[in-house]
Amino acid sequence: MGEKATYIQPGNEFNRDMNYIPDRITRDARTPEFGPTDVPLWPVEPGRYRLIAAAACPWANRAIIVRNLLGLQDVISLGLAGPTHDARSWTFDLDPGGVDPVLGIERLQQAYFKRYPDYPRGITVPAIVEESSGKVVTNDFPWITHDFFHEWTDFFADDAPDLWPRDLREEMDEVNQRVFTEVNNGVYRCGFAGSQEAYDAAYSRLFVALDWLEERLSGQRYLVGDQLTESDIRLFTTLARFDAVYHGHFKCNRQKLVEFPALWAYARDLYQTPGIGETLDFPQIKDHYYIVHTDLNPTQIVPAGPDLSGWDEPHGRESL
Numbered sequence: 001m002g003e004k005a006t007y008i009q010p011g012n013e014f015n016r017d018m019n020y021i022p023d024r025i026t027r028d029a030r031t032p033e034f035g036p037t038d039v040p041l042w043p044v045e046p047g048r049y050r051l052i053a054a055a056a057c058p059w060a061n062r063a064i065i066v067r068n069l070l071g072l073q074d075v076i077s078l079g080l081a082g083p084t085h086d087a088r089s090w091t092f093d094l095d096p097g098g099v100d101p102v103l104g105i106e107r108l109q110q111a112y113f114k115r116y117p118d119y120p121r122g123i124t125v126p127a128i129v130e131e132s133s134g135k136v137v138t139n140d141f142p143w144i145t146h147d148f149f150h151e152w153t154d155f156f157a158d159d160a161p162d163l164w165p166r167d168l169r170e171e172m173d174e175v176n177q178r179v180f181t182e183v184n185n186g187v188y189r190c191g192f193a194g195s196q197e198a199y200d201a202a203y204s205r206l207f208v209a210l211d212w213l214e215e216r217l218s219g220q221r222y223l224v225g226d227q228l229t230e231s232d233i234r235l236f237t238t239l240a241r242f243d244a245v246y247h248g249h250f251k252c253n254r255q256k257l258v259e260f261p262a263l264w265a266y267a268r269d270l271y272q273t274p275g276i277g278e279t280l281d282f283p284q285i286k287d288h289y290y291i292v293h294t295d296l297n298p299t300q301i302v303p304a305g306p307d308l309s310g311w312d313e314p315h316g317r318e319s320l
Helices: 058-070 109-115 140-153 166-184 186-191 196-217 230-246 261-271 284-294
Strands: 025-026 041-043 051-053 077-080 129-130 137-140
Touching: 025 137, 025 140, 041 137, 041 261, 058 230, 077 140, 109 129, 109 137, 109 261, 140 186, 140 230, 166 230, 186 230, 196 261, 230 261, 230 284
Parallel strands: 025 041, 051 077
Antiparallel strands: 051 129, 129 137
């Protein structure tokens, strides 16, 4: 995400700044059926927009996966920032010359400043940038992937999954909210707790939620219903980083993912689904957290472990 609020406030619990550029990209710039509507609206248009993401970031990883699964690669281009950055911005150090080949910029910050010269908040990924103007359109990550599904349907691949089944949406909203507050953000609440009391409370909340998920997924293959939905993707990007960084770096260490039988098998099931596992880059994930978070890891030493070789092992969940 760019970790725009990943600093420790002594004595306080971690609170994520959820104020983002709220613009939506919708079919014919229509008023969307779901979510905030009193926001600037942009029209769906193939070739107009570039998704800027980073393999290291769980929130951006979600956008990359949804774009893959829906088959939008040819209508929304993808730019990838490198795993490390300073306080100013994600950078395009993976590209030749350190410049995004489409936008012609070295820092994502430049796209934000082109639209808002005095943009006061963190420069986060994922972000959608208009290719022709080089201006950021939105970085409101929950709605970016939601709108990929609901607004770009004319351009889906023939085998695109139904990531938001109409009959499951109410349950998905409830599950997504709990997963976000208790797991996706819960690991950060542990890692950036500003006191022992804040950490203890965050740790307890996180593992209550993981125990709930372990029980839920012991009897069903997917998180909501009997098919892959965006709820699974939202949970997966945190589970994928759990043993690599959250267990040690964020002190989420009651147990590892590999010690939850159902959750570990579930995570492998998703990882082995085409369009999902290939988006993970564990070296970039570890570099990002251990090098960028100098308040937690001032030496910037990246640990050699843990062993992450088991993701391709059979998961055995086909019969659930």
